[in-house]
Amino acid sequence: MRGNTIQLTESWEFRTAAGHPFLTSALHVSPGSPQLFPANLWTPPEMSPFGGWGTLAAFLALLCCRGSGEEQFEVPMEPNHLLVGSGEFQVINFTASCTDPKKLVLETALHKTFLEDQAQWKLFKVISISKNMELMCSFICGGKEGMKVFNITLFYPPKQVLLTLSHTSVAVGTLFTIECRVPAVAPLEGLTVTLLRGTEILYNQTFVGTARFPQDAVVTHHTTAHREDGLHNFSCEAQMYLRSPGGGLVHRVSDPQRLEVKEPVPSNQMVIMAIVIVLLSNT
Numbered sequence: 001m002r003g004n005t006i007q008l009t010e011s012w013e014f015r016t017a018a019g020h021p022f023l024t025s026a027l028h029v030s031p032g033s034p035q036l037f038p039a040n041l042w043t044p045p046e047m048s049p050f051g052g053w054g055t056l057a058a059f060l061a062l063l064c065c066r067g068s069g070e071e072q073f074e075v076p077m078e079p080n081h082l083l084v085g086s087g088e089f090q091v092i093n094f095t096a097s098c099t100d101p102k103k104l105v106l107e108t109a110l111h112k113t114f115l116e117d118q119a120q121w122k123l124f125k126v127i128s129i130s131k132n133m134e135l136m137c138s139f140i141c142g143g144k145e146g147m148k149v150f151n152i153t154l155f156y157p158p159k160q161v162l163l164t165l166s167h168t169s170v171a172v173g174t175l176f177t178i179e180c181r182v183p184a185v186a187p188l189e190g191l192t193v194t195l196l197r198g199t200e201i202l203y204n205q206t207f208v209g210t211a212r213f214p215q216d217a218v219v220t221h222h223t224t225a226h227r228e229d230g231l232h233n234f235s236c237e238a239q240m241y242l243r244s245p246g247g248g249l250v251h252r253v254s255d256p257q258r259l260e261v262k263e264p265v266p267s268n269q270m271v272i273m274a275i276v277i278v279l280l281s282n283t
Helices: 052-064 227-231 269-279
Strands: 010-014 023-028 081-085 088-096 102-107 113-118 121-126 133-141 144-156 162-165 167-173 175-185 189-197 200-206 216-222 232-243 248-253 260-262
Touching: 088 102, 088 133, 088 144, 102 121, 162 232, 175 189, 175 232, 189 216, 200 216, 227 260
Parallel strands: 081 144, 167 260
Antiparallel strands: 010 023, 088 121, 102 133, 113 121, 133 144, 162 175, 175 216, 189 200, 189 232, 232 248
8 A cells, every 4th residue: 555654753751840850752753744633722832742642641641650659550450250160179370560569368268278479479279169259369569458359150060961762762753852961060051962863963952041050951852763863873962161261161972872773563454455455466
């Protein structure tokens, strides 16, 4: 793309009200470049102490530097909603961005183990988490106390996948039922149950709902027996996708089940009709 090339440079100097270094800024545009924005509409150009972007930068600098005699601090953004398997552990990395935080403490009634630390962070391991709870980390930076809360939500992954066929032996054309049960899972949201014949997908269902207590997930599918059904195993797989840090994909598959498929047995009426047809054809 062709067009004018504009080069912007900024120079900065810090001056306090007493003449000590604080902040000034000048914006320079290369000669011949078009003016990108007007000067301050309310201040004559010769009285404007900053360029357009310099004014904004100076204003932001004044905001962030208020009380600059005290050390600024913040807690970096870390995942504050964690999914943890029932009875499992969670590693908590608590970090403060000030250079010398005091009293980095993880507050919890659960058993915790200190793993390691450096100047700005500590690493803890919390074990045997058995309920939804909050973990609180407190710290002191620049003489001010701060706190961060980690929300812990238990999940119950699929540990069993149980497949049941209503019949073990059926005739071609007969209706039968496939049921798949995944006991005691939570949350149901993100759980997908798939019924398979060999590698072919017969049916799948993705659950919805945010209930956090464990419950059974059941999928039922009615179908008609075909001759080729007897050539493949039936199975069921459950996949739980946890959309949160500490989660991931949990995958379980049932034991395979076999279906015996037979040719239809002719009824007595059909046998009689066949005999009559044969006798008539011989007369």
